[in-house]
Amino acid sequence: MLRLSRTPSPASPPGPRSAVPAWAFLAFGGLAAVLYAVVPVALTPPLFLAVAVASIVATAIGARRHQVAGVRRPWWAMVAAETLFLGGAVLRAVIPGVDATPPGPAALIPDVLVVPGYLCWAYAVIDMLRRRRPTKADPAAADALLIGLGATLVVWVFLLGPRIAAAPESTASQVAAAFFPVVDVVLMVFAAQLMFADAARVPALWLLGASATVMFVGDLMYAVHEDGVDSGSPLVRLFDIFSLLAYAMMAAAALHPTMRTLTERQSVALRYFGIVRTAGIATVLVTPTVLAMVAPPSTGWNGAVRLALSFLLTVTVVIRLVRANNSQTRAERAARHRATHDALTDLPNRELLTETISRLSEADEGQEITLLFIDLDRFKMVNDSWGHAVGDELLCAVAARLRTAVRGEDLVCRVGGDEFVVLIASTTDSSQVASLTERLLDDFAEPFDLSVGSVVITPSIGVASSDGATEALELIRDADTAMYKAKSSGRNGYAFFDQILHEQVRTRVEIEQALRGALDRGELSVHYQPIVDLANDELTGFEALMRWDHPQLGRVSPLEFIPIAEDTGLIVEYGAWLLEEAANQLVRWRAARADDLPPLHISVNISVRQLRDSALVGVVRRALRRTGLPASTLWLEITESGVMEDPETALATLRALRALGVRLAIDDFGTGYASLNYLRSIPARIVKIDRSFVAGVGEGSHNEAIVKAVVAMAHALGQRVVAEGVETVVQRDWLRAYGCDLVQGWLYGAPRSADAQVAWMDRTATALQLDHLS
Structure with a gap:
């Protein structure tokens, strides 16, 4: 006996993995951060080096373990960023004069590696966002921009503004230190988009977002330290602790099995605003007011910049509201269209037909409402002979022909498998309706050109009219009854609903x-x-x-x-x-x-x-x-x-x-x-x-x-x-x-x-x- 064995494709996604290594490494990083705060200064460099190297190795292992070849590129960029950050830290520790007080030009040497590290980190997050984002209409971009503008305003008030005001006294190292929080803000904008996107929110995503936030706080502290130019400041050690935590969170994100979803296209998962997201946006919106009260601008140009940032915040909020409203309107229209139209032919369905009859009847404008109920004769034989795909093709062709045959103001609906209804609201008399019905019969005599060749199918048409208030379901039922009369009379014809048929319907219901x-x-x-x-x-x-x-x-x-x-x-x-x-x-x-x-x-x-x-x-x-x-x-x-x-x-x-x-x-x-x-x-x-x-x-x-x-x-x-x-x-x-x-x-x-x-x-x-x- 031959047996076909199926071996996994190299490109197939990895199977279920345990999340224990991720949480274990995060615990390791947290413990290392605590030890870093209490051990003697002489032990801090080897401890930092051990955690950084372990994080780089763990990130690489996570990328290979959980991600398939071909989509690991963002994670390799993340590994490169961690390596470059570590290189900058090593240069800061071994090059003489880097930590001099006050800092001199040598303090800029580590930035030769740190700046490319930020670029690699930014590339990784942007690539993840490109691969993962479910829709372009996702409001996450606006929300992330709000967070970024709020953070930029804080950085300007407490770092950039004072640094520029004191430009003659500021060193190159201090200017560079002030630059990094700005870079972090940009990274946070992209990371926030990942966090806010209408898609699955998994542990790896939270860990990556937390890493970006910790990096921002650490760089902010380092910039403040550079302002104080005090090498013994506790901010230096606190900056290193935040760096350790950022390393550990990046590695934990890579080790978590959900990391592969960060590079997979996500389906839209609309949800209500969470408390964190709501609180974050609210905080950003009140930031200009709070800052104006706590730290009023000292110069006119400083106030102008703050005003410009506040204006951008306001514009972003307005854009966010407009897009949200438009998105909701489009979603409601799409949902309404799906509920009232046939998915195959895109014709109005029975629900919209019923609503239209009721609306016209309530308007009572003296118009006669006439329904032509059309059923295709022996349509089942088409499905049985050529399959349902050809049957669907024929239904679409019938829909197109009916649209062409009637007036623009008439409503053509598909109300069942092979059942169509034409609604005519006018003062048209019965002779004109009969003429239209005969014309439809003539139109159906022409073959339909389908993928299997020319197919001829005949209709049976029932006609029912009402010149006053009428129940929609009753009128549809009357037209349906007349259609069955046409079908029982030999098919490929039409019949009008009359009092005799009404009595027959009543009798049938009783029976x-x-x-x-x-x-x-x-x-x-x-x-x-x-x-x-x-x-x-x-x-x-x-x-x-x-x-x-x-x-x-x-x-x-x-x-x-x-x-x-x-x-x-x-x-x-x-x-x-x-x-x-x-x-x-x-x-x-x-x-x-x-x-x-x-x-x-x-x-x-x-x-x-x-x-x-x-x-x-x-x-x-x-x-x-x-x-x-x-x-x-x-x-x-x-x-x-x-x-x-x-x-x-x-x-x-x-x-x-x-x-x-x-x-x-x-x-x-x-x-x-x-x-x-x-x-x-x-x-x-x-x-x-x-x-x-x-x-x-x-x-x-x-x-x-x-x-x-x-x-x-x-x-x-x-x-x-x-x-x-x-x-x-x-x-x-x-x-x-x-x-x-x-x-x-x-x-x-x-x-x-x-x-x-x-x-x-x-x-x-x-x-x-x-x-x-x-």
Whole structure:
């Protein structure tokens, strides 16, 4: 046996990792910072060196351990920044005169490495932001800029402003020291964007943000120390402690498994403002006022700079508010569009159609509201033949054609799978609506050019109008009802909703409500119609037919309640009941029947809904097992149109039924998709000719040629033929002469209850015995 083993791709993301090393290193860094504050001065350089080197190594290990090749570049830049910072610290420790008081030109030598270190750190954060940021409309940039401007204002007031004012007395080292907090501010802006972005906030992100903040505070302290030029100042050691913490946090961020998300594109994760973010922005906004009170500007130009920074803060806030409002408006419009439009065709959906009808009705401007409810005929066959992708392609093409066919002010909607509605609000009269509807039928006659070639599909259109206040759902329902009338009239046409249809709808609703629970109330019964062998006029079986007697409605015609049971799905339950009742009755008849008489069969109709139900085979199997009826005596009647609703599923079900041993019959043959190909593909051994073709045979009707052809075709395929609706002796004799096998109809008996058929069978048996004796 061959086995395919899958090895991980070199570019695949690493699997789950433990976060323990990250937190352990952070604890190590914190402990080192505490020791740095208390150990003798002679021990501080080796302690600093150990922590810095360990951090650089840990960052490199984290990059290789948690990040895939090809996207480690920001982390290598971070390693380079740490290395350059360490190099600057080493130069500060070994070069004579760097720490001289007051500082001289030698103090600038470490900056040769420190400045590139800042550039590498900035590059790392910018690259992470570029890779990770979920959307360009993310408000994180504005919020980060607010933080940066606030920090810049603080740096200006306490460092840059005083340093520039004292320019003649300031050394180059002091100017450079004042420069680093400004750089830190820029870095903080980029780091804050990472923190504030509408994406997942993970521990590695928090650690990196904390590192940037600590660097800013440390550089601020160092700049203050340079102002004091006191080498023994405690600020020097505090600056080193903050540097150690920054190292440890960067390394911990790299060691944490979530670090890989800092270089992955994030999906938008909108959230409410947190306390920290809200407090930070609020602090920035009050900073100008607080600074003006605590440290008022000493010169005019100093005040001008502070005013400019305050102005930029205000402008940024305004931009932030405007963008947030616009973003919310766009989001609401997009959500509204998604809720009221079809995702496939981008047409308005049922919700927007309902709202528009209600709005026009409430306006009451004397306009007539007309709906054209359009359903595509046999659209399911397109999906079954070419797949749903082609079906979707056709729906989009239909949508485009409908848009082109109607006026700009008319509303074209898609309200269901293959259902469209055109809303017309005007003073248009019925003749103009009919003209538009006929034009739509003509437009659909033109083939649709699809990827599989030219496809022609026809519509059935229902028209309903209202010239006053109306309920939207009622008007849509009326148009839908008219569409079904057009479909039942032969498809590829249209029908207007009128009072007659309204009464039919009301009646249908009453019947549907009454039909629910009819089985539980014992209102359903089974009637049986004889099926006779034409060769000898002997009874061979019965067709079981469902009947319904309602206390108020009386005897309801099967032509009325069977389609409703089909539409509502009740036919699945009621059909299973009919099957078992008929099977039980045939078992009783067979037990009471004389041995010298032909064995009987029972024929039961299977509806389209039942045929689509995957449980049908199990229902038949259980009915046979519970009743003990031989499978060969059960005939199941199916229609050609029922099979063609879903050919693959239907044929698979029919083959499974045939495997049980039951016999399959094609009912109402000739009224659907009758052809030799269908007769060959459906595993049926009986063909039932519809009564509409039997009418007039023996009297020179044109139906005679059709019946002859069906009989000859069925016999050629080894199938038996049953003629339905035989009512006269002339019909019977003609059918017998041309080889029809079996017949049923009122000539031999109407559908009756089981008890009535027992009496009929007794009389028939007695008559046959008398015929034999005579």
